[in-house]
Amino acid sequence: MAVFSRKKAFQERYGKRIPPGQTVTEKWPVLHHGSVPKVDLAKWDFRVFGEVEEELRFTYEEFTALPAAEVKCDIHCVTHWSRMDNAFHGVSFKELMKRVRLKPAARFAVLHCEQGYTTNLPLEACMDDDVLWAWKHDGKDITPEHGWPLRLIVPKRYFWKSAKWVRGIEFSAVDKPGFWEVNGYHNNADPFTEERYS
Numbered sequence: 001m002a003v004f005s006r007k008k009a010f011q012e013r014y015g016k017r018i019p020p021g022q023t024v025t026e027k028w029p030v031l032h033h034g035s036v037p038k039v040d041l042a043k044w045d046f047r048v049f050g051e052v053e054e055e056l057r058f059t060y061e062e063f064t065a066l067p068a069a070e071v072k073c074d075i076h077c078v079t080h081w082s083r084m085d086n087a088f089h090g091v092s093f094k095e096l097m098k099r100v101r102l103k104p105a106a107r108f109a110v111l112h113c114e115q116g117y118t119t120n121l122p123l124e125a126c127m128d129d130d131v132l133w134a135w136k137h138d139g140k141d142i143t144p145e146h147g148w149p150l151r152l153i154v155p156k157r158y159f160w161k162s163a164k165w166v167r168g169i170e171f172s173a174v175d176k177p178g179f180w181e182v183n184g185y186h187n188n189a190d191p192f193t194e195e196r197y198s
């Protein structure tokens with residue numbers, strides 16, 4: 001009964017913002033493959049490479065000094081939970097791209113993370129206004145298990161596309177399915193059409 005009425009209350013509050021097959025939670029579950037990396041900010045860098053005229057490298061200080069942006073968004077995990085109204089702070093994808101000179105062949109992005117995790121996105125999905133390189137959530141530093149010191153946030157896709165502990169982006173002429181994408185998850189990952197598994 002309690003569960004049912006909570007569900008109804010969320011449905012009334014958020015309506016069509018809840019994708020099919022999702023249940024709203026106020027907690028923030030932790031999900032990933034492998035262990036939480038120990039990150040030394042002095043050695044940390046962020047690399048831009050692949051189909052670019054010139055490779056770029058940022059230290060943490062340089063990256064976090066780029067013009068900041070806030071994104072308010074809902075998180076939808078393929079394991080059926082959604083967390084509504086998250087406030088992330090960081091640098092927008094578009095802001096970073098002002099510094100990147102792409103080669104004409106670049107059509108896809110591969111996010112490269114600590115410990116070899118990757119995920120892939122079409123470039124145009126990355127260029128959405130709500131895509132953010134984030135290090136704060138609801139006013140506080142993102143915790144290490146949620147991806148500190150830097151994670152990508154891609155609100156319009158299931159959350160496995162939101163790479164934690166990200167260390168670089170590769171631009172590519174061809175799509176390169178990432179860790180979960182080669183392990184049975186859908187390549188596109190739109191929560192509203194339930195693109196969960198391939």
Ligand SMILES: Nc1nc2c(c(=O)[nH]1)N[C@H]1C(S)=C(S)[C@@H](COP(=O)(O)O)O[C@H]1N2
Pocket residue numbers: 028029030031032033034077078113114117145146147159160161162163164165166180
């Ligand atoms: N580097 C890295 N990022 C990752 C993952 C991972 O295994 N490694 N898992 C993804 C998956 S499957 C999910 S559901 C979300 C979970 O993010 P959260 O733990 O902050 O909820 O992170 C995504 N980002």
Ligand SMILES: [Mo]
Pocket residue numbers: 031077078079159160
């Ligand atoms: Mo996930």
